[in-house]
Amino acid sequence: MKPQNDKARYMSEKKQDTMQKIVSFSKRRGFIFPACEIYGGFANAYSYGPYGAELKKNIKDAWWSMFVKERADMVGIDGPILLHPKLWQASGHTDGFNDAMVDCKKCKKRFRADHLVEELTGQDLEGQLDEMTKILQSGEYKCPECGGKDFTEARNLNMMFKTEMNGINEPVYLRPETAGAIFVDFKNVTDSMRVKVPFGIAQIGKAFRNEIVARNFIFRIREFEQMEIEYFIDPEMKWEPLFNEWLDKQEEFLISIGVDKENLRRYEHPKDKLSHYSQKTVDLEYKFSFGWGEITGLAHRSDFDLTQHSKFSNQKLEYFDAVNNRRYVPHVLEPTFGLDRSVLVAMTAAYTEEEDRVVMKFPKNIAPIKVAVFPLLKNKPDLVAKAKEILGELSKKFTCEFDDNGNIGKRYRRQDEIGTPYCVTVDFDGLEEGSVTVRDRDTMEQSRVKMDELDKFFEENLR
């Protein structure tokens, strides 16, 4: 097939919905690729390309900075993915971390039973296997894939990935959430650090869930990253105001990575749908082109986890309040964020089509490339050498990129597309007088900056 030129591609992409655009843009511009594409892809998995990896790392750093570095009441850990199997019995995951599935007998397509029933009837029957089976086997409803009317029973599937470990005589699981690794380190943290309730332990890391259907690009995948906090509080405190503060903080973080507030909403889980450990859960959802989707969750987990781990490990997991001479099991507020979903929402919010350009309007701190450096002409060694010298200096502090391909207008467009806030061009006048032009992504204005003041300029404008 003949490759499309920029304009033709831009026009054809313009007709797609935002998620389709983000998917094709991500692959074309090195943000996110379908995994193992040379083998035909694998299980709806994705890998982050060079710009995507930078973006993801910047979002992680922004999160860590806001919730760990800048707070005196938080510490961070980095626990293992493979954890003691008893941990998952204690947390209820071995028996209860299930989703209901159903297969179409005709086309063999597998569905999440509750999602299918909701799509076919509008009823939310999550957790009610018999009811779902009755509906799906009534002969009234068609498989959305092939039109067949022959479904298996709805049955539960545990979502944890099982593996084996040398020297361990029982199945070991890849952690389905990072939270477990935090709870089992509660004692180590309180013994080794001078933390005082209320305090939190944060962690960023991989989690694995054998989702029945992975879908909506990186929104629902089987291997993903979470950014989680377990915030330990006095069980006797009035927790509602703190719960609301955490919700505001979660929203503030999403806004800081560029999310538009008008496309966010709070969803409180109805009492009868709460997870087994939760007294109250509120999600922040974003309005994607496929519908509302959860980005963060905030749950009051009471003392469920520490009490369960205490029971299963025969260890006391308590906190001693020396001021009031009280010993107690703290309660926990859990603000949790999906990292991949944060990347997706940051990309969706940043994606902007203007008259003659696509521009990723990322907040500067999360933009994958901060400064692009160009020589005005690629065949002038003096310009190229100076541009490379500037690149070398700036790269010590900022993530930079060199480009000498095509005319300046095209280079600007390429950088706009990946969201680079500034482009620096070395030209003949500047070479003589020791200055460069700096072009701003959002205003598209150019200004002259002295070469020896570039560092200061970016220190001030990129923070």
Ligand code: GAP
């Ligand atoms: N420790 C609590 C917990 O794991 P959760 O709501 O099941 O709560 C937390 O997951 C966050 O992880 C979600 O808000 C979502 O952003 C992200 N997440 C969950 N399942 C995911 C999946 N299959 N793919 C991508 N992100 C996922």
